Amino acid sequence: MVHSGVARVTLAGELDLDTASYVREAVTASLEERPTGLCLDLTGVSxxxxxxxxxxxxARSSVLRAGVEFVVEGVGPQLERLLSLIGAAGLFTGTNTPANAEPARRAPGTVTILLGTEAAATADSPLPDLLA
Structure with missing residues (x-):
């Protein structure tokens, strides 16, 4: 479900080998809705x-390759340090807009993923079966 042209994927918990596939699945499902923008909220990633x-x-590559504006919110200190160590500090700050794309408007979320041993989707998530 896309609101005002923007898909929102909110992650919470630990993003690791056991949970990384949920990011791909959520982004792929969101892009199938043909949004003009995708907001990846990392505020809850510990x-x-x-x-x-x-x-x-x-996820960033897929979104930009689809010609969709990519907005990232809430990069915490641990992830920020990891990005800095690999020389990718600027990739997940602010907005990344593909060439010739119209700016997207922000809107309420579409997919919330709680990462970790008790992963679950919110009631409004289009992916409840993926996280069960």
């Missing part, structure tokens, strides 16, 4: 390892 980082980089 930990990110290399598998999680790979999932975030692939």
């Amino acid at each position: 930990f990110c390892d290399c598998a999680g980082l790979s999932a975030l980089l692939r």
Whole structure:
């Protein structure tokens, strides 16, 4: 479900080898709705390892390749340090807009993923079966 042209994916918990696939699935499902923008909210991410980082980089690439504006919110200190260590500090700050794309308007969320051992989707998530 896209509101005002913007899909929102909110992550919470640990983003690691066990949970990285949820990012890809959520972003893919969101892009199928043909949004003009996708907001990735990382405010609730408490930990990110290399598998999680790979999932975030692939998500960014998929969104921009689809010609969709990519907005990231809430990069915490642990993820910020990880990005800095690999020389990718600027990739997840603010907005990344593909060439010839119209700016997207922000709107309420579409997918919320709680990462970790008790992963679950919110009631309004289009992916409840993926997280059960």
